[in-house]
Amino acid sequence: MTSRRFYTLEEIARELHIAPATARNRLTLGLPMPPSLRVGRRRLFPVDEYEKWIASQLTRTDARDADDFAAPEKRGPFHDKT
Numbered sequence: 001m002t003s004r005r006f007y008t009l010e011e012i013a014r015e016l017h018i019a020p021a022t023a024r025n026r027l028t029l030g031l032p033m034p035p036s037l038r039v040g041r042r043r044l045f046p047v048d049e050y051e052k053w054i055a056s057q058l059t060r061t062d063a064r065d066a067d068d069f070a071a072p073e074k075r076g077p078f079h080d081k082t
Helices: 009-016 020-029 047-058 063-069
Strands: 006-008 037-039 042-046
Touching: 006 009, 006 047, 009 020, 009 042, 042 047
Parallel strands: none
Antiparallel strands: 006 042, 037 042
16 A cells, blocks of 8 residues: 655654754665655655554664664774774
């Protein structure tokens, strides 16, 4: 069944308790985010797909998978590991 209700990027960020810029960065970097689609220049998130995605995140048991939503490792000249 196709959802007729969508979240905007700003609304999905609010649901996830992250800044809209963080949501954009996660999408750009290919980090875990709810399923979405592009409509013109807008990114829309079907509400029913978001709810399924959240449920799947809550049922994960692998400790490594629990870290998927963590911030990516910092890289670059100012973040070198020494």
